[in-house]
Amino acid sequence: GGTVALADTWDMPTPYGDATFHTQNIVQFAQDIAEATDGGLDIIVHSAGSLFPHAEIKNTVRSGQVPIGEFFLSRLVNEDAAYGLDSQPFLATSYDDAARLWAAQEPVITELLAEQGLMPLFSVAWPAQGLYTNGEIATVADLSGLRFRAYNAALEEFAALAGAAPVQVEAPDIPQAFATGQVEAMITSPSTGANSTAWDFVTHYAPINAWVPKNIVVVNERAFRRLPSDVQDAVLAAAEAAETRGWEMSKAETDAQTAVLAENGMVIYEPSAELTAGLQEIGAQMLENWRAGASEPALAILQAYQQ
Amino acid sequence: MAALISAQVLLNFATRVFGLPLPSTIPSYADFSGFMLAAATFLAMPYTLRSGGHIRVSLVTARLPVRVQFWLELVVLALSAAFVGYACWYCSALVLESRHFNDVSNGIIPIPLWIPQSVMSLGMILLWVSLIDSLVQTFDRGAPVIQHAEEV
Amino acid sequence: MSDPLVGVVLLGVLFALLASGVWIALALAGVAAVALVFFSNAPLGLVLATTFWGHSHSWSLAALPLFILMGEILLRSRLSRDMFTGLAPWLGGLPGRLLHVNILGCAIFAAVSGSSAATAATIGKMSIPELKSRGYPESLILGTLAGSATLGLLIPPSIILIVYGVATEQSIARLFVAGLLPGAMLVTLFAAYVAARAWLDPDLIPRADIRMSFRQRVWASRGLVPVALLIVGVIGAIYTGIASPTDAAALGVLLSILLAVLSGSFSLSDFLDALLSAARTSCMIAFILLGAAFLAVAMGFTGLPRNLASWIAEMGLSPYVLLVVLTLFFIVLGLFLDGISVVVLTTSIIMPMVLAVGIDPIWFGIYLVLVVEMSQITPPVGFNLFVIQGLTGIDILRIARAALPFFFLLLLAVLLITVFPGIVTYLPSVMSR
Ligand code: NA
Ligand code: NA
Numbered sequence: 001g002g003t004v005a006l007a008d009t010w011d012m013p014t015p016y017g018d019a020t021f022h023t024q025n026i027v028q029f030a031q032d033i034a035e036a037t038d039g040g041l042d043i044i045v046h047s048a049g050s051l052f053p054h055a056e057i058k059n060t061v062r063s064g065q066v067p068i069g070e071f072f073l074s075r076l077v078n079e080d081a082a083y084g085l086d087s088q089p090f091l092a093t094s095y096d097d098a099a100r101l102w103a104a105q106e107p108v109i110t111e112l113l114a115e116q117g118l119m120p121l122f123s124v125a126w127p128a129q130g131l132y133t134n135g136e137i138a139t140v141a142d143l144s145g146l147r148f149r150a151y152n153a154a155l156e157e158f159a160a161l162a163g164a165a166p167v168q169v170e171a172p173d174i175p176q177a178f179a180t181g182q183v184e185a186m187i188t189s190p191s192t193g194a195n196s197t198a199w200d201f202v203t204h205y206a207p208i209n210a211w212v213p214k215n216i217v218v219v220n221e222r223a224f225r226r227l228p229s230d231v232q233d234a235v236l237a238a239a240e241a242a243e244t245r246g247w248e249m250s251k252a253e254t255d256a257q258t259a260v261l262a263e264n265g266m267v268i269y270e271p272s273a274e275l276t277a278g279l280q281e282i283g284a285q286m287l288e289n290w291r292a293g294a295s296e297p298a299l300a301i302l303q304a305y306q307q
Numbered sequence: 308m309a310a311l312i313s314a315q316v317l318l319n320f321a322t323r324v325f326g327l328p329l330p331s332t333i334p335s336y337a338d339f340s341g342f343m344l345a346a347a348t349f350l351a352m353p354y355t356l357r358s359g360g361h362i363r364v365s366l367v368t369a370r371l372p373v374r375v376q377f378w379l380e381l382v383v384l385a386l387s388a389a390f391v392g393y394a395c396w397y398c399s400a401l402v403l404e405s406r407h408f409n410d411v412s413n414g415i416i417p418i419p420l421w422i423p424q425s426v427m428s429l430g431m432i433l434l435w436v437s438l439i440d441s442l443v444q445t446f447d448r449g450a451p452v453i454q455h456a457e458e459v
Numbered sequence: 460m461s462d463p464l465v466g467v468v469l470l471g472v473l474f475a476l477l478a479s480g481v482w483i484a485l486a487l488a489g490v491a492a493v494a495l496v497f498f499s500n501a502p503l504g505l506v507l508a509t510t511f512w513g514h515s516h517s518w519s520l521a522a523l524p525l526f527i528l529m530g531e532i533l534l535r536s537r538l539s540r541d542m543f544t545g546l547a548p549w550l551g552g553l554p555g556r557l558l559h560v561n562i563l564g565c566a567i568f569a570a571v572s573g574s575s576a577a578t579a580a581t582i583g584k585m586s587i588p589e590l591k592s593r594g595y596p597e598s599l600i601l602g603t604l605a606g607s608a609t610l611g612l613l614i615p616p617s618i619i620l621i622v623y624g625v626a627t628e629q630s631i632a633r634l635f636v637a638g639l640l641p642g643a644m645l646v647t648l649f650a651a652y653v654a655a656r657a658w659l660d661p662d663l664i665p666r667a668d669i670r671m672s673f674r675q676r677v678w679a680s681r682g683l684v685p686v687a688l689l690i691v692g693v694i695g696a697i698y699t700g701i702a703s704p705t706d707a708a709a710l711g712v713l714l715s716i717l718l719a720v721l722s723g724s725f726s727l728s729d730f731l732d733a734l735l736s737a738a739r740t741s742c743m744i745a746f747i748l749l750g751a752a753f754l755a756v757a758m759g760f761t762g763l764p765r766n767l768a769s770w771i772a773e774m775g776l777s778p779y780v781l782l783v784v785l786t787l788f789f790i791v792l793g794l795f796l797d798g799i800s801v802v803v804l805t806t807s808i809i810m811p812m813v814l815a816v817g818i819d820p821i822w823f824g825i826y827l828v829l830v831v832e833m834s835q836i837t838p839p840v841g842f843n844l845f846v847i848q849g850l851t852g853i854d855i856l857r858i859a860r861a862a863l864p865f866f867f868l869l870l871l872a873v874l875l876i877t878v879f880p881g882i883v884t885y886l887p888s889v890m891s892r
Contacts, residue, residue: 009500011501011759011760017625017626017627017628017806018626018627018806018807018810018811019627019628020628044762045807046759046807047626047807048625048626048803048806048807049803050626050759050803050804050806050807051756051759051760052509052510052513052756053513053514053517055413055513056509056512056513059404059410059509060505060506060509062408063404063502063505063509064502064505065501065502065505065506065509066501075413076413077413078411078412078413078414078417079409079410079411116408152413152414152415153415156415168336168337175630175631175632175635176616176632179632195628195630196630196631196632197630197632197633200630200632200633201632337521338516340521341516341517341520341521342516343521344515344516344520344521344524344745345512345515345516347524347738347741347742348515348741348742348745348746349515351738351739351741351742352742352746354735354738354739354742355738355739355742355743355746356482358739359852360739360740360742360743360849361482361483361484361742361743361746362482362483362743362747362845362848362849362855363477363480363481363482363483363486364477364478364480364483364839364854364855364856365480365854366854366856366857367478367479367480368478368479368480379479379480380480382479383479383480383481386481386489387481387482387485390485390488390489390492391485393504393507394488394504394507394508394511396504397504397505397507397508398508398511398512400504400505400508401505401508401509401512423516424512427511427512427515431511455852
């Protein structure tokens with residue numbers, strides 16, 4: 001059809017590349033809205049941090065530089081522990097757990113984000129995080145002494161409790177860090193493993209499902225309220241569809257990418273009962289420590305989740 | 308001023324050297340060295356300007372009559388001062404926004420972002436003052452005061 | 460206003476600002492401001508502050524000032540002079556003689572640093588004064604330096620390959636390996652060009668000072684030992700896992716201070732001089748990077764590069780024609796934007812069409828690096844030109860003229876990897892187990 005008068009254009013920064021299923025889901029989300037509003041709202045997706053660096057995306061939505069954006073939810077853990085529960089090791093370790101956790105998180109996070117004039121639209125889980133090593137890990141004791149990649153406080157604590165030595169390595173330096181022995185073990189998703197061709201530097205993968213982190217898409221509330229009400233409805237409907245679709249894509253991604261790891265000669269093994277029990281124990285210990293310093297909203301989420 | 312810049316560069320350097328043998332002993336050292344880099348960059352702005360360190364194209368202006376060169380220099384300084392003044396305003400607004408929302412870095416150690424951001428703001432303000440100062444001096448002297456980088 | 464008209468207006472503003480002598484960093488930021496105010500609905504001031512902040516503290520940039528400081532320290536000690544004295548007798552018989560130090564020096568340094576600006580600054584700081592004092596022609600000194608420093612992007616580690624690998628989810632390890640043979644090919648091309656120029660015009664290059672016996676040469680080479688130790692130390696630290704590539708810069712500074720002090724020609728005031736000079740050069744480069752980042756964000760908001768790329772995508776070209784058109788596209792954008800911004804702004808549109816016609820993404824990554832290397836030495840926005848102007852005070856247009864032959868050599872390299880894709884794909888294919 002012809003161009004609609006007063007059509008809105010929204011620039012949307014996202015942190016990940018076009019090959020990532022999160023980005024593909026968002027591109028579909030934008031298309032859904034364009035179709036539903038007959039071109040009334042045109043969302044231009046700026047993927048791979050091409051508009052703003054990942055670290056700045058939330059604040060650029062807050063200050064209205066862009067009306068909408070995506071980021072990794074637990075990046076905000078230093079603002080409030082409530083944002084970080086999905087990256088707490090061994091708290092929620094399956095898609096069902098993760099969905100229940102998100103149900104508990106959503107109302108609390110909605111309130112926290114509202115204080116910054118932000119409104120969550122939808123959140124999609126990454127595949128669960130697995131363990132990459134050279135050689136099989138049968139028990140927690142096998143992790144002892146290994147140089148372990150840690151990029152946040154929780155992972156540093158995890159490494160310490162497992163008797164491993166935490167090493168900070170920035171994501172782009174991972175292959176070289178493994179090749180040179182600076183790092184000997186890491187926990188990350190099968191997607192990241194496959195995309196960084198982990199088989200070039202590690203031999204074994206165990207789907208220990210350590211945690212199921214999420215990305216979140218937020219809008220600037222004022223920008224959203226300025227939209228005509230039928231366009232607002234279209235955005236909300238597309239967001240709901242994107243959340244459902246995104247989680248399905250994530251599950252398909254887990255299977256597909258684990259298969260890619262196997263096809264390329266990596267040994268995929270289920271974690272032994274002993275290893276799982278040991279990891280759960282560390283998780284429980286960490287949760288105890290976490291409780292001591294957690295905020296009210298964070299504790300409320302935990303309580304709702306554990307009921 | 309020079310001492311301050313040197314100190315900044317040294318600090319930046321020290322953060323990295325001490326992080327070297329035991330990367331895990333300084334948590335968030337990537338954050339720290341990044342903030343040091345920003346501080347060193349912005350605080351060195353006025354010194355770099357006055358010593359001719361910031362580069363520009365001089366092939367065209369060098370062929371103009373001296374009188375025209377002088378007036379053009381005044382226009383360029385005024386335009387630059389206006390733009391940098393505008394940037395100062397919004398850099399300072401960013402500091403206030405970070406302070407208002409208690410924004411922190413996302414590394415192992417949460418660093419309040421207004422602290423490194425104020426250093427950026429301070430550096431931009433010093434650059435602005437230096438541009439205004441150069442404008443006034445150029446006008447008084449009737450000739451450009453900003454050093455021209457010597458060809459070596 | 461139509462896209463081409465907007466483009467022309469912005470170019471006019473950029474040229475006017477640059478020609479009237481506005482500092483390059485501010486000219487880039489100024490044209491970005493014009494673009495944002497008139498051709499987008501993004502709030503100028505907020506975007507400016509966010510971009511300046513967001514791009515000033517990135518981890519990948521932290522190594523730049525340290526490498527520059529390393530170059531300053533080596534220059535102020537006897538080490539860099541000793542190195543040239545040590546190399547001179549060996550290169551005496553080769554047409555082009557010490558100019559090859561620029562090329563090989565850049566290639567070696569490229570194995571330590573991921574950026575071409577750091578490579579140009581560190582090697583240029585030492586080699587320009589040495590080569591000038593020995594009477595080498597200015598155009599070849601500047602040209603070999605500007606051209607060879609772009610190797611910093613191709614020979615691993617490489618910032619641009621990391622950016623490309625992350626944006627397109629290609630293995631960074633494979634991309635690094637893929638860069639090795641093309642890197643060696645470029646070194647050969649550059650060296651062959653210098654040799655050919657020297658051979659065609661024997662008066663161009665100053666004559667060898669004295670003929671030396673093999674023993675005398677070996678004895679003269681003792682000056683190479685400290686610098687060799689430095690290189691072995693830094694590269695060794697990276698490849699044995701002691702330091703990440705980004706940490707290597709700090710180690711390089713530490714080792715160069717140590718060697719300079721041991722050589723007995725380095726005082727505290729030399730060190731302070733080096734520090735101030737490094738602060739000035741890094742500040743200049745960082746400010747231009749911020750201006751360029753702001754321009755890239757403004758281009759993201761106006762959508763000009765994206766629309767241009769979509770326009771190419773709609774033409775439905777065959778692989779070879781597509782590559783010709785893309786090369787022109789990248790050369791034109793590379794005149795005005797820094798290379799990494801060009802890649803970041805256009806991969807979303809470019810990658811699907813590249814994959815659709817069956818071009819290998821690893822090969823395309825290396826192709827991109829080569830075209831980005833070209834953009835580093837074309838005016839008005841070329842970072843190697845900026846760095847060399849900062850080092851020498853010579854205007855960027857004159858440096859750009861000196862670098863022009865190397866631009867064409869890079870173009871030749873693009874042609875070679877297109878005709879013989881194995882140059883890129885052979886090593887990564889061997890890597891697969
Ligand atoms: Na390199
Ligand atoms: Na260029």
